[in-house]
Amino acid sequence: MALLTVWTAHHALVVSDWDSETTGRLSFVWLGMFVLFAIQVALYHLDRPTRISARTQERLSRLHVSILMPVYNEDPGYLKLGLESFLQQSRRPDSVHVVDDGSTTTEYAEVRDWWLQAAWQAGVHTTWQRVPNGGKRHAQAHGVEASPDADVYITVDSDSYLDPRAVEEILKPFSKRRVQSVAGIVIATNNHGPARPVYTPPPGHGSRKVVRQARRKHRKAVLYWRSSQLLARTTDLWFVTSQMVDRSGQSTVGAVMVNSGPLAAYRAGVVRDNLGSYLNETFMGRGVAFSDDSMLTLYAQERGLTVQQSTAIVFTAMPERWNHFGRMYLRWMRGSTIRSIWRMRYLSMARPAFWLHTMRWTQMVLTQMITIWLLVVEPVAYDNMPPLSMLWIPFLLGWAQGLRYLGIIRTDERIRSRFLTWLMMPLAIIMAWTWFRWLRWYGIFTCAKTGWGTRQNGAEVSLAGGAPSAQLPQPTPAAPPAAVYATSDPWDENSVTQAQQYWPPVASAP
Template structure:
């Protein structure tokens, strides 16, 4: 397995970033004030300020996130944790799978066990089983040399959740690491991801997701930028409050007891009378939330492949959005009324409602205000996107130059338009059609290949 995984380093929000954030934040605040003047009574625009609050509450908070370190007195305890990595596979590019598994074996903090579960991969045309024999032989030989226990099972195609939970109920690990087969770990991902477990209250840890094939085309560049408001914005702010609601399936760590307790129910969740296989990551995070604290570790990094064609991208986004819409109903039903998760969910719905209703109200009441209103909204959106794009500079990748980061930063306005014109309508559609839950096995074949990204 000769492929070397990429590496990255978290460098934090230094003084230069803070200096950059101040004028951008002032620009966005000016836009909010302008929004209030245009859309309501200049002296008291309550609904306009509610929009701003729902949209921006997490922006300043996310900058307070720092990597969690192991206290000296807890190093032995964290070092003794037994780690099992579960890698579900379905119609994966063999090169991507090889890079994924090699990144697990070359961790600076060695894992104890790796379970690969092939969820019935099959050729889309012939229906014949897909073979990963060459990858398996290389993987098992290298793991044996390193003294890492491995299993490789092929199961009937039942969905990602069943593949994730295969044999885990009887596994004796202390921490379960879930890893997508199209994702590649940074060399120190496991070491960094285990650090928060020094606190016994922490039940799950989300890794930071980086786009592996970001240079493939404009769509993957935009994907990198549109990930930032969630992965390094909302999730970072939630982590400061220790209430992360959605781990990434690309990389997440769980107390083993959390996963064992939800075995059976997790695989067989239903919504609207139908099996619910999508949004597996939010379901595991939900169980962790019920058990204790959930955090994000920005220094535990994973590189993941993202869609390179719009059709694949749209299917993935709608699937994720539908799953999140379902999970939001769970948060409203089961999270405490006095808790952050409940009210953050209410704020999300309120923001969506106001964002849709305000332009209509303005047009009906005073059509002349629509143009200035759109300009104010654009100003707020531009400021928001540039604030989040600054987070690009908190990570140093071995495969990216400073000039490349600056070019990505310059695309922030295009990402703002993409979010407004493409992702927002998708989200509304997903909310209206969230009963159309579907299985994980949506790929007829390999959709994204690893072509020299690592």
């Protein structure tokens, strides 16, 4: 990065003479892009996770921390994995509120019974509600209603698996009064894609034709597996690097734009005071069902600082099919467009987030203009082919910024495997130039389509097995006290919800 900065600075000094031999038609644009890039590099290198004293840690330990987990058509294996991680925290949450948002594939009876017993034995207050389908925001609202005494809400997705110190780490920035929300770092649980398919020979003594068909089917499955593995590696590289570069730069000035759904924390007032607006957001006369994390982040930006804690890490299930990822990314881009309009409308110009948001859009527009100019205008109008530097400079920059990806060490992966993923940065950049760019602009022009787009027919990523760890307390014949199982909507003033609750005895608290 230092070498590239020196080279770019030298180039800027050369063209600053502004004579006919060194000045091109895009010199001013190149200089502006360099300044924006230099600011971004400086900001994300200045980002540091919050460290606190033992006295401050003791003060944070008195906060009531409540985890909100909406569930809709989730794979039971991933759901069990996430719930298990709550009990393995170095700083356990005070309460966990699971809301099944009217899943159509299962009622999670086995997972529910196991979790309620395990949480009861671990001394964690929990509720489990099953409510009519109303969307993720309404499911979170049910959890908020069930935890009126919370000081901090931690929002997670139903496929989130928290690192053992995630809760402890994500609370540390709240030692500063101005901090209103904290984003965690999201990495892929399935960063190598699905398991390799195993060839199963035909039963008995099948004919040659049957054997050939079985082998052909296996070869197709292997090709699909390699494609899924390629997608998993490149998206994990792209997603982690963007958090460690773009979002780390925003965090330096307290202006994180979007918290991630798998792990984010908010002061309770940010959520409670804006719940009516959160549940009833509309755009062009239509209710908005997605972009919930960025909406909560916007509420937090209006009150104070929004930061990222790079030591608070969560694993999550990323798409393993190209069409699944495309639908997810398109939803993100549509939500990003709506949220950009809201930031311009509601954020004060005194907030760093407003100016970072403006700089981001300026950078994106300039990038599109330069690309079109070099690929279309220069060859047609001036008979100049695009410079060869377009083929290698972006890759060098990508590899340099991608070094941040290697800064996160996983105990389930060798460093050489992560290095191999880092080498795939050119592929991630090509995807960003082509597929991602097309989805971005398509999402901008179709932002009025506010549907969710995924998981309507069940979980699209599954975890093999999914049995709870033997280290956790397992259900016993002596069940806890019985309770009423909720099926009503508490946001209907004519109904009353009684959630399934287990309050552990004080003596059994850890």
